[in-house]
Amino acid sequence: MHLHWDCDLNSRISKILRGGYIRSKFNRFGNLLLDLIHFFTRDVPQRFDEEKEVAIFRVVQEALCNVVKHAQAKNCFVNLVKKGNSLTLSVEDDGCGFDEAKKKECASKSKVPLGLLFMQERVVQLNGEFSVESRTREGVHLLVELPL
Numbered sequence: 665m666h667l668h669w670d671c672d673l674n675s676r677i678s679k680i681l682r683g684g685y686i687r688s689k690f691n692r693f694g695n696l697l698l699d700l701i702h703f704f705t706r707d708v709p710q711r712f713d714e715e716k717e718v719a720i721f722r723v724v725q726e727a728l729c730n731v732v733k734h735a736q737a738k739n740c741f742v743n744l745v746k747k748g749n750s751l752t753l754s755v756e757d758d759g760c761g762f763d764e765a766k767k768k769e770c771a772s773k774s775k776v777p778l779g780l781l782f783m784q785e786r787v788v789q790l791n792g793e794f795s796v797e798s799r800t801r802e803g804v805h806l807l808v809e810l811p812l
Contacts, residue, residue: 700739701728707746709812716810719786720744720753726779727755727806735759737803746812753808761798783808 711717724742731740737759745752780796783806787794792810 702739702741703744704742705744708744708751709746712751712812716751716790716812719790719792720751720808720810722786723753723783723806723808724755726783730779730804731755731757731759734762735804749812751810751812753806753810755806756803758803761800761802761804763798763800 728740728742731737735757737757740755740757743752743754743756745754784794787808787810790810792808795807796804797807798804
């Protein structure tokens with residue numbers, strides 16, 4: 665991945681959250697606009713390994729697309745925090761969630777949701793950890809931990 669970005673990861677994620685990207689996705693899928701997207705960062709280095717920057721950016725992008733397409737959420741919380749020698753990303757919404765048992769059943773029939781699979785693969789390829797927790801009518805919590 666040889667992308668050259670002229671700003672740091674926090675700025676790029678902020679642009680996704682503030683800019684037309686999310687608004688255009690809502691218009692495209694015909695869903696209501698989220699009332700609030702909350703973005704919090706702490707101690708995130710301005711720049712770090714480019715592959716990891718791209719992975720975090722793409723996971724945030726895909727997670728927000730999932731919120732827009734599926735969650736029917738009013739709020740979404742995106743947190744990016746440096747903890748020791750790792751970076752932790754959390755994306756959580758208060759939407760409709762999904763039934764984890766049905767997700768596992770789909771996975772056993774090779775019908776894995778591709779967005780979740782691609783996010784997981786990006787993270788695992790960089791020696792990171794990826795998890796998703798959900799309960800019907802209680803939203804989704806996606807958690808990523810990447811070593812720096």
